[in-house]
Amino acid sequence: xxxxxxxxxxxxxxxxxxxxxxxxxxxxxxxxxxxxxxxxxxxxxxxxxxxxxxxxxxxxxxxxxxxxxxxxxx
Numbered sequence: 001x002x003x004x005x006x007x008x009x010x011x012x013x014x015x016x017x018x019x020x021x022x023x024x025x026x027x028x029x030x031x032x033x034x035x036x037x038x039x040x041x042x043x044x045x046x047x048x049x050x051x052x053x054x055x056x057x058x059x060x061x062x063x064x065x066x067x068x069x070x071x072x073x074x
Contacts, residue, residue: 006043014049015042021049022056033060 005011018038019026025034037059041052 006039011042014046015039017049018042018046018052021052025056030060033063 015038018041019034022034022038034056037056040059041055046052
C-alpha cells in the first residue's frame with residue numbers, strides 16, 4: 001500500500017477533476033504538459049480546480065519559454 005498523501009483517494013479525485021477541467025487541452029501537442037501540470041497541481045495541495053485553466057496556460061507558456069532558452073544555450 002502506498003502512503004504518499006498525493007495518491008490518497010481524495011487527491012486522486014482532485015487529479016481526476018483537474019484532468020476533466022482541462023480535457024480540451026488533451027492533445028498530442030499538450031499531453032506531456034497536461035500530465036505534468038496535473039501532478040504539480042495535486043502536489044501543491046490544491047483542493048479544487050478554481051483557476052486551473054489560467055494556471056495551466058501560464059505553465060505551458062513558461063514551459064515553452066524555458067525550452068527555447070535551453071535550446072539556445074545548448
